[in-house]
Amino acid sequence: MEKSEKVILSAMYVCQILGKESFDLIKEKTMLSDDEINSKIDVLIKNQLINKDRKTLTEIGRDSLKIVLAGGVFDIIHPGHIYTLNAAKELGDVLVVVVATDNTAVKMKKRKPLHTQEQRQELVNSLSMVDLCLIGQEDDIFKTVNHVKPQIIALGYDQVHQEHFITEGCKKIGLDAKVARLQSPIPESSSSKIQKEYGESIHGI
Template sequence: MESIDKLILSAMYVCQIDGRSVSEEIKKKSMLSDDMIKSKIDELVKNQFVNEDRTTLTEIGRSSLRVVLAGGVFDIIHPGHIHTLNAARALGDVLVVVVATDNTAVKMKKRNPIHSQEQRQELVNSLSMVDLCLIGQEDDIFKTVNMVKPEIVALGYDQVHQEKFIIEGCKKINLDAKVARLQSPIPESSSHKIEKEYGESIHGI
């Protein structure tokens, strides 16, 4: 399959989840003209990758994509995050990132986040390797997993989630997803450490 076909299918997948305009999403990620987009979608409909509505994927179309799901707080974006998300993106065709809610962030970090969940979502959505960023569910992380239906769940080097917990949770929703533990070349990078050092430098002035 051509890379441009994968790009169009990926755009449709993202738009099915969050309601974005398919044509605008394709234009944002490519230099294709309206006529070229129409022609490519015609071809994908003909080959049964896209439904007759020209905006949603068939089962064949969806199965042709490898979706990767990653999650975290992402309060201060640092080099460790960038490396981890690039590594996650390299595992598949689409990268969906889930940011923790403010309440979940407090439970995880034992402090209030600097940025609200909406601000953190906007920050992560602005990263080039991220196709879609969602705000997570407080009561059940597998609600979001079930909506995204990833082939791979990518865990960062500093995440406490256990692979077994993720695998068993996926099995309960009849999802056969693999878990990938990603490594960071900068393990000392963390939002908390950056915030602490920044605060100390300000007080030292």
């Protein structure tokens, strides 16, 4: 499959999740003309990867993409986040990131996040390696997992989720997803540590 065709399928997948039209995103990602895009979509329809509506992926088309799901609070974006998300993107074709809701962030970090869930979503969406950022579900993380249906779930070095918990949860919703534990070259980096040190430096002025 050509790289541009993979990009078209990836853009359609993202827009299907969002319930949006995909043509503008395809144009932005591929830099192809309208005629070139339509020609490639014709080929992908012929190969049964895109439905005849020209907007949605067939099951074969969806299965041809390797979707990677990563999650976190992402209150202060630091080098550890960038490294981890780059490593997650290298595992597949599409990287979907889920940011924790404000309430979940408080439970996880024992403090109120500096940025709202919408602001954190916007921050993560602006990162070049991220194809799509969603706000998570408070009551059941596997609702989002089932919505995204990733083949790989990437866990950061500092995330408390256990691989077994994730694997078993995926089995319960009929999803066969692999769990990848990512390592950070800067294990001392964390949003909490940065916020603490920043606060101390302000008080020390």
